[in-house]
Amino acid sequence: MHCLSRLLKPCWYTKCRLTSSAATRQYSTRSFSHASSTEMLLENHNEPRLPVTMFTEDEQMARSAARQWANDILKPVVREMDNDSKTHTPIIEDLFKNGFMGMEIPEEYDGSGMNFTSAILVVEELSRVDPSVSIMVDIHNTLTNNAVRFWGSDALKAKWLPRLATDCVSSFALSETGSGTDAFAMKTIATPSSDGSYYTLNGEKLWISSSREAGVMLVFANVDPSLKHRGITAFMVDASSEGVSVGKPEKKLGLRASSTCPVVFDNVKVDAMDILGEVGLGYKYCINILNEGRIGIAAQQIGIAKGCFDVVMPYLLDRKQFGTKLADFQGMEHQYAQLATEIHAAEVMTYNAARMKENGLPFVKEASMVKLFASQVAEKTASISIEWLGGVGFTQDLLAEKFFRDCKVGSIYEGTSNIQLQTIAKRIKEEYE
């Protein structure tokens, strides 16, 4: 019965096409701080434009602060956290204290009150040192926090935003054993009470990042499977609720310090006020928020690529063979020049996509492109960095091998590369039809 409904259901991304133009319009108007942003953009079209690689003072300060903290406080414990497959609690506390976890949450909710680009830059700088820590920050900021800000009722925002900004790690609980790319095939059910004042969640989510540390989870569940995807609803579930159990973390190739666990919901009661937005619109929120999440992942991947260069270039400039610095051999010059060029392309694309989003422009195609490309560049850079380092690159003496292991998931989570390609192809076809 349920297999049949799966066959009848088209792939979730094509639903994007039906809903995304509506969603984008809705999204665009929602993300305008005031209605006339597009007019402002057009009015200013004669003014000199700055390159996307130039940032405001706020953004630069955010980036410097993240870089300094990552190098001084995070770097010394990276290897240990990877070996232990655990992010240290003081590190998480520091993330909150420094305001990295509430980048876009407004000041009135104890957040940092900064913009999307600042969040992206922080993710990039943290990734340059430890992508396991940056993924916690990225998911928290670009998925959970932003979803609550965009679609949460005033009561929901008042309840959760201060906690999200100051002490509560969040998880994005979407995937299940039987539903990854086919996200709408989820089986977690949310049964409404007779008076509708609360819902009872039953189901099991899989692959949930930061779930071991999470104080709250944004859980997607179906209130009425007969409505198919239009029953999917997003719930803010307190992780300490009765019936929520986080299973053992997966043993992973990379991002080891980031906990990735199954989460079981066994008759978990969730108050109706903890529903994000409207019942049955969860699928829309999910698609929408994952778009900007992609820019976040791209930032992480760029950070990884730059992190590899941070390890490799000093080594190449120091080590000599045949009396010559490795960096001075023409073969090496050609290789690292090529990769640096690709990293630059990836970063410019990513910063541009962030600006498009900030300006309320449609950015679905660009978000897919940057995630796709940045993850490809990161993988290529991480792999070849080990070769450039020679034998020692293959050991745990240097962080290159860790970046190599960490980058691989970039082409998988938050939408596989194949899905990104399909999304991009669809947009291209639309442009020419």
Add this chain to the structure above:
Amino acid sequence: MKILVPIKRVIDYAIKIRVDPTKGPHAVQTANVKMSMNPFCEIAVEEAIRLKEAHKNKGDEIVAVSIGPKQCSETIRTALAMGADRGIHIETKGDVRGDYVDLQPWGIAKLLKGVVEKEENVDLVLCGKQSIDSDCGQTGPLLAGFLNAPQATFAAKVTKEDDGSFIVDRETDAGTETIKLLPSDAPAVITCDLRLNTPRYPTMPNIMKAKKKPVQTISLEDMVSELGLDLDEVLKPKNQVVEVYEPPPRKEGEFVESVDELLSKLKEKGVVG
């Protein structure tokens, strides 16, 4: 309590300095080089904040002052983000160099004396013991001299007593020395050394809050005339930079086989008599 903290924008401490010998006194390259707050100034800002916090914030005010080009506003903003309350930016023209070539401690100290007097009721001036570009270490002591103020340099610990005096542990070559700066009409002037504290990171929310804190920007020329000073006296260097060059590259060492050989080599080089 009102604390004045002069801060300087210098080439970031982690950057490798590039010297172009064809540029005479302007040999140190500053174009497109990362600049940051002088590390000792950061320590001074941190100490000011700690004193304010220890004093349970009884209406204490920390004023950050910087003399330099337009971009000094970023340096002041960092101080505000750390916890300073107000900023004063004495803006110089872009080509005026702060690294001893143009602005020198004498002129800076004259300006700061004017600022202290104009501010009124300054209880303490906390500055870094030296800047990492000119390494003079003179501004603090000169300022104390101009103000007729009690001073303590190379502070490793600072405590404020209830009677308005300051107890300072100083790091000297002979060891640590503790002195007491007695209350006076002039503010105490204390210069800060490395071990005084570890400066805090400005958090994201504080970086944003810093934007709302008041910063007075005034051109060097206007400030000089307001204070009744002579622009030439402030800007004209008392010392002239004759030459700037990179230290000679480190030569390779030699391996020796025995202590005797070591001694004979040292004698040869005239290191040992």
